[in-house]
Amino acid sequence: MNYISIKDIDSLSKWVKSAIKIKKDPLKNKKLGKNKTLGMLFFNPSLRTRLSTQKAALNLGMNVMVMNFTNEGWTLEFEDGAVMNSGASEHIKEAAEVVSQYCDIIAIRAFAGLVDKEKDYQETVISGFLKYATVPIVNMESAVRHPLQSLADAITMEEYKTKHKPKVVLSWAPHPKALPQAVANSFVEMMQMQKDMDFVITHPEGYELSPEITQDCKIEYDQDKAFENADFVYVKNWSNFNDYGKVTNSDPNWTVTAEKMALTNNGKFMHCLPVRRNVIVSDEVLDGENSIVIEQANNRTYSAQLVLQKILKKI
Amino acid sequence: MNYISIKDIDSLSKWVKSAIKIKKDPLKNKKLGKNKTLGMLFFNPSLRTRLSTQKAALNLGMNVMVMNFTNEGWTLEFEDGAVMNSGASEHIKEAAEVVSQYCDIIAIRAFAGLVDKEKDYQETVISGFLKYATVPIVNMESAVRHPLQSLADAITMEEYKTKHKPKVVLSWAPHPKALPQAVANSFVEMMQMQKDMDFVITHPEGYELSPEITQDCKIEYDQDKAFENADFVYVKNWSNFNDYGKVTNSDPNWTVTAEKMALTNNGKFMHCLPVRRNVIVSDEVLDGENSIVIEQANNRTYSAQLVLQKILKKI
Amino acid sequence: MNYISIKDIDSLSKWVKSAIKIKKDPLKNKKLGKNKTLGMLFFNPSLRTRLSTQKAALNLGMNVMVMNFTNEGWTLEFEDGAVMNSGASEHIKEAAEVVSQYCDIIAIRAFAGLVDKEKDYQETVISGFLKYATVPIVNMESAVRHPLQSLADAITMEEYKTKHKPKVVLSWAPHPKALPQAVANSFVEMMQMQKDMDFVITHPEGYELSPEITQDCKIEYDQDKAFENADFVYVKNWSNFNDYGKVTNSDPNWTVTAEKMALTNNGKFMHCLPVRRNVIVSDEVLDGENSIVIEQANNRTYSAQLVLQKILKKI
Structure with a gap:
């Protein structure tokens, strides 16, 4: 079993319930991870x-080995058949096979490079580990997805929802630097698995996420309209998917303010963090009582x- | 309970006695920290x-998570109300609140920048964590103070003192680079809490530490005079506090040599380390039998x- | 007891047998390392x-503290009597003595600089720790040796050998960057301790390893001839020892290919990894069934x- 995408979850509602149960007694399974090792690789x-x-691993009694791959290890080659006579010192095949021998689970963070869309959306790094590793892989944010975040988001919405079928808005907001689409992508995929939620995505025209991700999700280019009667407003910047990796819009009118939140149904404000104050969202909203970002974290x-x-129960 | 300054100690003599007791049986409280997590954040x-x-945390059975914040995490913003559209990705408010949810105690190292005196002496980083964290904070050397060092110094002096009321000298010594005043500041504050010690500070004119720190401590500009009959000589460089963060003196006559130590009452040589040999102190003194720097460490x-x-006993 | 060189092993055959026994039940000695701390210092x-x-340390129940010395700590001075008024902040003497107080065993990685042969072959870093540390030292690859690798190599050959007296070849192969001689040196020293193996070293003329290492080992400049009837082919690049640290040859004819492996006695392919594919060795060989590099790791x-x-049994 791997956890690469929120789609690896068989029943979102059951998983959310299980997570809330864990939260009430996090040390209950302290023995489950005994003598098991989690390798956390950060790119x-x-x-x-x-x-x-x-x-989480410590709560399960696991050993943890953390490695900042980029400066502590070797530069990896991901292409099959490469003649490795320049930068990269090690091929993903050996790296993944070898690390699999020291770890029972491998968790990987490898952001989108935001230069080569095709390469990013092929998930070069995490796909390489998936292909060659012989132990389960957990996605700690890949080029395209951040499913640990989206599961946490689902848990948080379950905790804070006050009615049967809440309205949820995913809103783009401006940001000075080019950011990956991963958090937004995974949030969209998670919302597609929700049965009793109304979902709408709002962003400036041209800032559409990958159509393979959004599929038939409702898109509303008017942020104010999207916010109307929303129960949850999930805010996140992403860089342009079409003009790939570029910041083509930084319109401050998309910053989420108290005025905009006033359009909602006393809506909760959500963000995955880190968040740039007074760029993505005003202090007033972020520090307000409807902000649930800390509980999300x-x-x-x-x-x-x-x-x-x-995963531990299956290995 | 936080440990930000040596002044957070209610009774220095009792704490020193307790520490010496711990030293004799460091694993006695191995169960105290079970399932508690120390987060160590290094800037x-x-x-x-x-x-x-x-x-220390392992001796108490704690879990430890170490993070080099500067290159492993996000650049932090410390100003309230900031419009975060340039360097910093995350505000201290979120960072501190979030980390508090993963750790039972947070320990922080954040040196003085030595550029902006006011900012340094407001303890921007550690004050930010203090303000927003919801768990106890331990100072692993802040801009102004290094109280874990000073407590270790007090323990060491207790172990090595040979008479009721020893004379203790804090002496400045030259150094090629600008260093913070934190170790010296905390040592001074610790000495002010000692009941039965004669304390004198010696440094070149112009190298006065903050008067809010030194208060009515005796200052002697003649190093030789200061060393006379000293039982402990605590040596440390600091950069200029008045001409803030500058190296305005590198007079090799302030280097501590055997000749100077000969003026003392068979005095012990102390330094917090790392120490630059033959700049701060001669090899002869550092390697001599009166050097107690390794035991200090x-x-x-x-x-x-x-x-x-x-702290664990209170949470 | 230190582990600096493969020569620190009293009986290679007994050690190999013990390691194979550990491999069958790695958690058997889980209590041996209880409350013992391994400090791993990486340069x-x-x-x-x-x-x-x-x-390995976790399997023995040890605590582990990992430190990337170069960017997390202070620059070290190794020369005795140095006037430390420039780069280095701390002398190896203090560093080694101090770390010895926090760790029960210190493991160190410090590569050859490949600029100053004499300094490298004096093993400045690991010798400094050996001289001043007060706890056992383990070599995790020093300037001259990599004995943890060579012991793993001996274990692997024991597992895969199919006849009483196998022929083993150490072959140089080309590489775009200058690499240390440490792995090759330790492999040679390990082979000199093997009783029932035929050993030959092959490399281009001029690429001789230190004669103090190779002693009377057989050297064959014709790679094809060396490979004839080999049971194990151990491949590794090293930079020139005579024209110290230089890459004076990058002849692709030395790359190990299937044609070359065909000269062997169905020989196993070995490499310490990381390996540059299609430079050191062709994909075909590395991915072939006779490649045992993953088991080596x-x-x-x-x-x-x-x-x-x-070591734990002796402290």
Whole structure:
């Protein structure tokens, strides 16, 4: 069993219930991970994922080995048949096979490079590990997806929803730097698995996510209209998917403010963090009582713990 | 309970006694930290603090998560109300609140930048964590203070003192690079809590530490005079506090040599390490039998262990 | 007891047997390392060594503290009597003595600089730790030797040998960058301890390893001739020892191909990894059924575990 995409979840509602149960007694399965080792390989920075996934593993009694691959290890080659006479010192085939011998589960973070769309959307790094590793792989944010985040988001919405069929908005917001689409992609995929939620995506024209991800999701280019009666507003910047990896819009009118939140049905504000204050969202909203970003981050531990627990039970 | 300053200690003599007791049986409280997690966040390099604090936590049975914040995480914003459209990706408010959810205690190292005196002496980083974290904070050297070091120093002096009221000298010594005042500041504050010690600070004119720190401590500009009959000579470089962060003096006459130590009462040589040989102190003194720098470093473990133990008992 | 060189092994055949026994039940000595701490200090990148040595320590129930010395700690001075007024902040004497107080065993990786032959072959870094540390030292690849690798190689050959007196070839192969001689040196030293193996070294003329290492080992400049009837082909690049640290040959005719392996006695292909595909060795050979590089890497865990176990039993 791997956890690469939110689609690896068989029943989202059951998983969410299990995670909430874990949250009530996180040390209950302290023996499950005894003498099992989680290898955490980072190709990019990480705060929440780094600490919450470690914490989850410790709650399960696992050993954890953390490695910042980029500066602590060797540059990897991902192409089959490559003549490796320039930069890369090691092929993903050996790296993945070897690490599999030292770890019972391998978790990987490898962001989109945002230069080569095709390469990013082929998930070069995580696909390489998937292909060659001989142990389960957990996605700690790949080029295209961030399913530990989306599971935490689902848990958080379950905890805060106040009616049977809430309205959920995913809203783009401006950001000075080019960011990957991974969080938004996985959130969309997670929402597609929700049975009783109304979902709408809002962003400036031209900022459409990959149509293979959004499929028939409702898109509303008017942010105000999208916010109307929303119960949850999930805000996230992403760089342009069509003009790949570019920042083609930084319109401050898309910043989420108290005025905009006033259009909602007393809606909760969500963001995966880190968040740029007064660019993505105003202080007033982020610090307001309807902001549930800190609890979202808290649920990262239980999201990761559920995934590790599911895998441990199968190995 | 936080441990930010040596002034957080209610009774220095009792703490020193407790630490010496821990040193005799460091694994006695191995169960105290079970299932508790120490998060160690480094914004700067560290050898002794990194390893001794980890060791202390392990002696208490804690889990430890170490993070080099600067290159493994996100750049932090510390200003309230900031429009975060340039360098920083995350505000201290979210970072501190989030990390508090994964850790039972957070330990932080964040040196003085030595450019902006006001910012440094407001303790921007550690104050930010103090303000927003919801778990106890331990100072692993902040811009202004290094209280784990000073507690270790107090332990070491207790172990090596040979008379009721020893004379202790804090002496400046030259160094090629600009160093923070933190170790010296905390040593001064610790000495002010000592009941039965004569304390004098010696440094070139113009190298006065913050008067808010030194208060009415005796200052002697003649190093030789200061060393007379000293039982402990604590040597440390610091950069200029008045001409802030500058190296305005590198007079080799302030290097501590055997000739100078001969003026003392068979005085012990102390330094927090790392120390630049034959710049701060001659090989002869550092390698001599009166040098107790290695034991000082050893006591860092018990200093940290006492602090963690005190905190664990309260949470 | 230190483990600096393969020559620190009293009986290679007994050690190999012990390691194979550990491999069958790696958790058998889980209590041996209880409350013991391994400090792993890296001055260079590492994947296999980093993870396998950690894994070995965890299998023995040890605590592990990993430190990337170069960017997490202080620059070290190794010269006695140095006036430390430029780059280095700390002398090896203090560093080694201090770390010895926090760790029960210190493992060190410090590659050859490949600029100053004399300095490299004096093993400046690991010799400094050996001189000043007060706890056992384990070599995780020094300037001259990589004995954890060579022990793993011996284990692997024992597992795969099919006749009493196999023929073993150490073959140089081309590489775009200058690499240390450490792996080759230690392999040679290990082969000199093998009783029932025929050993030959092959490399281009001028690429002789240190004569103090190779002593009276057979050298064959004709790679094809060397490969004839070989049971094991151990391939490794090293930079020129005579024209020290230079790449003076990159002849692709030395790349190990299926044609060359056809000259052997159905020989096994070995390499310590990381390996540059289609430069050191063709994909066909590396991916072929006679390639045992992944098992070699697997045996790194048991090599390290045996060494740690031997040391733990003596402290």
